[in-house]
Every structure is written in structure tokens, then in C-alpha cells.
Amino acid sequence: MTGLILKDFLILRKTLRTYLFMLVIYTGIAFSGVLTADIVGVLMVVTVSILPMNVFAYDKQCQWDTYGLALPVGRTKTVAARYLCVLLICLLSVAMVSLLGMVLWAAGRIEEPVVFMVSCTVMGLLAILMNAVMLPLLYKFGPERARMMFYGVLGLLVLAGALFFFPLGGLAWLDSLGEPTSAQISAIPFIAALVGLVLLALSFLLSRHFYGSKDV
């Protein structure tokens, strides 16, 4: 299984390098004060959501699945390897963005590092949520159709937000909850990690089901 995880990282090598470069560039932009530091987290969510699609597309291009299923790994472990790869990318991204956040904090560009770290974790959770939705779609429909479906779902969410959510007050209801305590704030990363893992586990079961019955 480690071989398959390594394979995914190796074929993403160039993309990951570009991603890292972009993170540094956006940190530079946040440092210059043109945009807030949150932009680095947004870049993370967008990139980490796209990376697995790229792996599926590369695999399809060389028809890896046919070869992969002839290897002594098994379908369940093949799917597990892909999920572990995604989880690793998410964790490394959160670590990287946190590190860059600390640089920005040291340079005086972030006033509240704890809030930034919490926002980082929530962004990480969002990235996992995107993948938890996307991966079963990729296993069921393949990269081209799944990508279109994913963009369709995102488009619908944005439309629903614009038509109903924001006209009805958006997140204003959060104000009624009052200021969170520091204990509540420090609990957010753990809750986010737990929710992320549960979502990913459910998504894995669905993907395993799809891939298990797939004829390549």
C-alpha cells in the first residue's frame, strides 16, 4: 500500500512543487498587505481539492487501474492508499500553512495567531470535506464526469448562498452566540480533525463499494 501512496506523490511531484511555490507567493502577497493572511488558507482549500482529481486524471491517461488491479494489493487497499495520500496532503498543507502563518505573525502581519491557526484547521476540514465528496464521485464516474459534477455542486451552493443564505442574514446568527471562550477556540482543531476523519471514513466506505464492483 505504501508503494501506491508513493506513486501518487511521485506523479504529483511537479504539481506539489508548483503548489508550494504558490503558497510562498501568496504568503508574500499577505506579507505585503495587499490581501489578508486568510488567502493562504483559501489557496490550500482550492489546491487540495483539485490535487486528487489530477491523480485520477493522470491514472486514467496511462490506464493505471488495469495494471494496478493486477498487482498484489487488492481493491480495498488500493482505495485506502488513495485516501491516505489525500489525508497526508491535507495534513502537510495545514502544517505548511501554519508554518507560513507563524512567519507572518513574526513579521507582525497577523494579530491573533490562535485565530489564524483555528482558521487554518477549519480550512483543512473544508479541504477534507471537498475530498470526501469528490473521491466517491471520482471512483464512480471517472475524472471527467466527476469534475463537472463537482463544479456543478459548487455552483449550486454558491447560487443557493447568493439567493437564500445571504439575503436571510448569512452568518449573522453567529453573533447571537456571543464571544467564544479560549477553551472553546482551542477545542475547534480537535473537533475539526474528528469530523474530518469521520467524513473521510464514510467517504472511503462509499468509494470502496464503487471501486469494488467496478469492471476496468
Place this chain on the structure above:
Amino acid sequence: MTNCIELKGLVKQYKTFTLGPIDLNVPGGSILGLIGENGAGKTTLIKSMLGITRPTAGTVSLLGTDPDRAKEDIGIVLDDCFFSEYLRIKDVDSVLSRVFKGWDKGLFRDYLDKFGLAGSKSIKELSRGMRMKLSLAAALAHRPKLLLLDEATAGLDPVVREEILDEFLNFISDDDHAILISSHITSDLEKVADYIAYLHQGRLLLCGEKDRLLENYGRLVCAREDLERIDRGYLVSTRRSQYSTEALIRRRGDFHRLYPRLAVEPVTLDELMVFVVKGEQV
């Protein structure tokens, strides 16, 4: 001698195509050549054997066990290189050494040297021949007992093909080893195969020892009136044109004794296929 491949009633059903039922045995120390026209079901058969596509019915036993358990001892080369162009040759080593317990890095390097492949090269830079050599090195480096090859020599020049065929002959010098090779290049199979299986429209039309098959069948070229006088039991199929009449004859030896005046030539696998597909069945 134990069978390295045993297929019993293997069926794979699609909406518009059905493979099988296929019954097939490949003993250790031998090479089975799988022939058939495009779309005959050769790739489907190999995929079904490995569980890449799930068989509708029947049983598959590879190396005396079920395919999933046998995969550690199976090397596979399919009609294209399945490694991403974003990988380098040495990445294949890194990945597969973590997949196969028996992966031998030294042996993989030896094959790369033998085939003139530099580990630092990216797969994108490799020609088709080089990619096939890489696939073969990857298939052999974990010391498999069974090789499943689907059009592994297609598109290769004769020199490379000869090298690869020699590799196959070395491989089966061990009685525990066997190869199933599907190919359109029947001349390759005539050189190395011990057994031939002929798939036509998903059905196994012929299966047996290559030498016996080629000895049994013959190509008769004769006048139309001669053909009418021949015992129908000897005729498999005929091809008639304005200028000639040809027939595929079975039991060539007996036929020659019975009709010494008629010249029957040995048949090639290519001719056998053409007669079955294009000829008029008797």
C-alpha cells in the same frame, strides 16, 4: 507436471459480447500462445483471469490457487506501458519494491542494463520499444512464476522482439514457470509457443499443442472440381476466388495418403486464422 493456469467454464458477459465458456490448462514449463482477431476476447480473457474484470461464471486457478493469492508470483505486461509519463524509471523501482515482497532491486537494475535503459530517464522520453522493455523488466524483477503478456511484442522491431522472445525462453526453462502470451504476431508464437489457443468471437475454436496443430492442419490448393470430390470430413473451411480454390484440411497425413495426387502444404498460424475467419465453413 502441474498446471500453472486452469480455467473451467470461464464466462464474461457484456451487453454485446460474451467471452466463453473457456476451459483451458497451461502446464508448467510451457508457453501458451493466444491468438485471435481484434475483439475476439483475448484481453478480456487475461483481465478476467486476474480479476481486473469480474468473470460472470466459471473458476480460475493460477499457480494452484485463486488469482488474488497468486498475484505476488505473476508478472504482467499489457499492450501499453501503464506507468505515468510523470514517473522516471527509477520511480518504478521505488514504487514496485514496496508492492512486491519478492522485488529484487539488483535484478531490476540488471534488466535495465540488459535492455539499455537508464534509471534517470523519464517515461515520457521512452520510445514504445523501450517502454515495453521497461514493462518487461518490471514484470520479471519480482521473480514471478507466471507471465501474462498481452500484445507485449506489438510495435517492436524484429531485433527487440528477438531479445524479448529469448527472455521468454529463458524464463520457462524452469518447470514451475509458464507464460500466456496473446499476440497478433503469429510468427513469434510459432517460434516460442508450445501450445496455441485460438479465440474467435469469444469462443475457443482451437486449443492444443502447436506442433500437433500445425502438423494436423494443411492448406490445399486445387481445382474446384477436385474439391467437390474430397471427403467432407477432411475439410475445415474453403476459400474460393476467380483464380484459385483453397481449403483448410484436417488430418493432413491421412489426407495425403488418401489423395496423394493433391498437394497439401503446411499451414501457418496466420493462414489458420484467415481460413477460420474469412473461409467458408464446411
